[in-house]
Amino acid sequence: MRERAEEYAPRLKPWQFFSHETALALIGAPLPSWPYAPRLHVSTHRPRREPRIEGVIGHRLQVRQTAVLEVGGLPVESPDRAWRQTGVSWALDDLIAAADFLSSGLLPLAAQDELLAEVEAMGDFRRGILRRALAESRAGPRSARETSLRLSLTRAGLPEPEINWTLRDSAGIPVAELDLAYPKWKVAPEYDGRVHELDRTQFARDADRWDLIRALGWDHVRILNHHMRPNAAVAVRKVRDALIQAGWRPGA
Template identity: 55%
Template structure:
């Protein structure tokens, strides 16, 4: 069995377009070789291609990137996912969205969702070598595809990671009209600065939706001398109740577990009730998390 002839060094180890390969002298037969993948029309991927990510969407974007025209960029939920911002959980699947501003044309090919945007000054950022819509604008674009809580989760992360402010998000929403605008204005009303994880946001929304008071986010508990004891995910200062989501990412890390246990003890010694919420507490139509928080608040003297 004959081994495929080597590709030009310019094409080795990375996706490339058929057009570029032909310009470098690669023939039709070589482009049909079994060692080359065909992720998109007009794109070839050598077996040696290695992506520094196991995320299927990132891989798809890297494979499609050679096909991008100079005026095209990744749009909406695709852009948010590429910079590592939280996207909706399963069964939602983030699509491959590519856009262009009028009068330029968006792509039209299988496996890609094209968008032609109104004439507006571009706000493109480059991440991992790929052009994409700025996350603030991308968040607004995702509003037509996502549910309320997913929009709040992403907006909290945008603010926390420094991609934009609540006011900048609000400026984007002012451009909208109709049902989508109503959904996004509602989401903005629930965005809070300082949230450090998607599950913290989901837990806060769950608590408030159940009719419980809204807690402060990531409030620092200090002792009588002003020394920090702990930064609490969700804090009810009036009733001295701390609510924290524990994803157990350190479940196999004994030292981390010991530090966490000492921290929980310190919170309780300071006279606070500590409510530890695990993943399974947030599942189902009547999540246990709500009952646990309600019980702690009742014990501390809160009444509806």
């Protein structure tokens, strides 16, 4: 998407900018997975004209106080506005993953209250899909896969896990930051991405980390890609079994 945007950038008029899913892609937010094919979106504010070029989706937006950013030398819509714009077409879980990304980190690109304020100011879409997304969004997940795992667990009736929970030893020294954690039952589900399989150095560090987690009495439940396909039933079963083994009871 960045290559496509940079290729098109010389044709931008001074008042035009990248918006919608193009803007989210340029700031690093997760996009819907294959087979979804993201498009190049270019917008302007009325009364200026949007581009009408094959391969580009043009938008003429309502006049508002300027919030266009510069990302890598490219003019980009503000994160909160771009996120709302994708509510026209994105699925619920894709909106949740993007909201998680935008609201995470020490300096969030768009806090959840900012996303909600944008929805309240400009309106929702498709039977309130943006408000529904914000209701299930949580700050902290580092990837869309982590968001997907969290949603699969809670929707299956499992307890809501802590996100990015710091595990400490008996002396209070941090040992590991757990992507998802159930401190009460000492169960740590964790999505293991493909990069760990391909990066030997990272894999070695992770293996040592897993040993430290288990040494403190935790059940570290590794969830791999195939556990989430074609649905998350296997991943949910693995985590449910670990919780039950640790003393959790459904409905308790």
